[in-house]
Amino acid sequence: MNCLEFRRQLLGEPASKSSELAAHRLQCPACSQFANKVQAFEVCIKEAAHLQVPESLAPRILLQQRMAQRRQSFWRRGMWAMAATIVLTVGLTLRVFLTPVLGLEASVIAHVENELKHLHAHDNVSLAEVNQQMQKYGVQLTQAVATVNFANPCPMRKARGFHLVFQGESGPVTVLIMPKDYIDSRLTTADPHFQAVILPTKNGSMAIVAENATDLAQMETRLASALQFQS
Amino acid sequence: MNDRSNPNMNNAHATFEAMVNAYSADLYRYAYWLTKNSALAEDMVQETFMRAWKALNSLLDHKAAKYWLFTILRREIARHYGKERHDMVSYETDAELDYWLEVDPGPTQVEKWALQRAMAEVPSEYLEPLLLQVIGGYSCDEIGEMYGTSPGAIMTRVCRARQKLRKVLDGDESHSNKKVKT
Numbered sequence: 412m413n414c415l416e417f418r419r420q421l422l423g424e425p426a427s428k429s430s431e432l433a434a435h436r437l438q439c440p441a442c443s444q445f446a447n448k449v450q451a452f453e454v455c456i457k458e459a460a461h462l463q464v465p466e467s468l469a470p471r472i473l474l475q476q477r478m479a480q481r482r483q484s485f486w487r488r489g490m491w492a493m494a495a496t497i498v499l500t501v502g503l504t505l506r507v508f509l510t511p512v513l514g515l516e517a518s519v520i521a522h523v524e525n526e527l528k529h530l531h532a533h534d535n536v537s538l539a540e541v542n543q544q545m546q547k548y549g550v551q552l553t554q555a556v557a558t559v560n561f562a563n564p565c566p567m568r569k570a571r572g573f574h575l576v577f578q579g580e581s582g583p584v585t586v587l588i589m590p591k592d593y594i595d596s597r598l599t600t601a602d603p604h605f606q607a608v609i610l611p612t613k614n615g616s617m618a619i620v621a622e623n624a625t626d627l628a629q630m631e632t633r634l635a636s637a638l639q640f641q642s
Numbered sequence: 643m644n645d646r647s648n649p650n651m652n653n654a655h656a657t658f659e660a661m662v663n664a665y666s667a668d669l670y671r672y673a674y675w676l677t678k679n680s681a682l683a684e685d686m687v688q689e690t691f692m693r694a695w696k697a698l699n700s701l702l703d704h705k706a707a708k709y710w711l712f713t714i715l716r717r718e719i720a721r722h723y724g725k726e727r728h729d730m731v732s733y734e735t736d737a738e739l740d741y742w743l744e745v746d747p748g749p750t751q752v753e754k755w756a757l758q759r760a761m762a763e764v765p766s767e768y769l770e771p772l773l774l775q776v777i778g779g780y781s782c783d784e785i786g787e788m789y790g791t792s793p794g795a796i797m798t799r800v801c802r803a804r805q806k807l808r809k810v811l812d813g814d815e816s817h818s819n820k821k822v823k824t
Contacts, residue, residue: 419797419801420797422800422801422804423782423796423797423798423800423801424775424781424782424797424800426775427781449804452807452808453776453804455754455757456757456761456776456807458757459754459757459758460671460675460761460773460776460777461671461777462670462674462675464666464667464671465670465680465684468666468667468670468684468687469663469666471684471688472666472687472688472691473658473659473662475688475691475692476658476662476692476695479692480695
């Protein structure tokens with residue numbers, strides 16, 4: 412290594428630990444003097460470059476980061492909420508559009524099967540109470556036909572109607588008052604668990620659903636004389 | 643999940659805070675000398691740390707955090723000024739290097755403020771790699787990697803930076819304007 416190369420390298424990197432630099436410095440007094448001056452000057456440069464830093468800098472950076480993170484969390488939560496809303500909306504829309512429209516016969520049994528819990532109700536609703544609730548739907552029971560275990564308004568296929576569960580001889584019997592769902596004549600239907608009969612009424616139709624034919628027939632007979640429909 | 647209860651998030655916070663405490667001062671000094679503007683330097687450093695926070699997952703080796711931050715800041719400053727500076731400088735000559743033997747800087751005689759004024763006058767293309775050495779503690783190899791250029795080119799720049807500083811400080815710019823022998 413010659414002197415020019417030594418000085419170039421030293422000025423380029425005064426802190427260099429190169430063995431070649433060290434060797435040249437030992438054997439060349441002029442370059443050794445050069446190195447002393449450069450390294451002394453390097454100390455000065457470092458001192459000069461070492462400015463006082465605003466005390467608030469680090470706290471401000473950390474504060475900014477926390478605020479940015481809060482914004483990020485807010486948006487992340489917001490995006491999740493938005494995504495959930497979209498999924499829910501799409502799901503409900505698809506449900507509305509894709510749910511097959513059941514025929515009346517299938518719908519009455521499906522209604523009972525979807526609300527099985529009402530078959531086990533034991534509300535023991537009085538005749539007066541039943542009539543008070545059914546008045547709105549243009550139906551009245553002139554006499555008690557059986558214990559009423561459940562009586563409540565309920566959405567039907569075409570309009571809001573009324574859902575009753577009577578205590579039959581051997582099991583619960585459901586009666587669905589279905590306004591605006593008109594039929595021309597008596598219909599019957601069944602599935603492995605339930606049998607049903609659907610009767611035309613003045614303002615729509617009525618379904619009787621029971622677990623066996625005996626209860627079904629008995630309830631149909633009793634209701635035929637006890638139920639009055641107002642148009 | 644609440645960020646505070648997330649162990650990964652807690653680790654990220656701890657890493658970030660440690661990085662801020664360890665390196666924000668040197669990054670500020672580096673930015674200040676290149677922008678000559680305290681408020682701008684602070685903004686640059688803040689922006690650097692915000693970028694670092696967003697990309698913290700990409701920092702695989704925490705030991706490389708300082709180098710990573712300097713790289714981000716350097717780009718931030720370049721972006722601010724709208725361009726990268728790639729001015730090439732040539733090697734010093736014997737005559738220019740001999741200047742160091744003529745002067746007697748004597749650290750005690752050098753007023754810090756005078757040197758700071760001199761630093762403010764050195765063009766940034768020379769000053770920038772010098773600051774990475776002096777403040778960042780990086781070698782020419784490492785700075786070359788950061789710039790995407792050869793260590794030799796960096797060595798030339800920092801060599802020239804020291805020459806200029808020395809001469810600006812001594813009020814003798816004529817030496818630095820000498821033409822290079824090829």
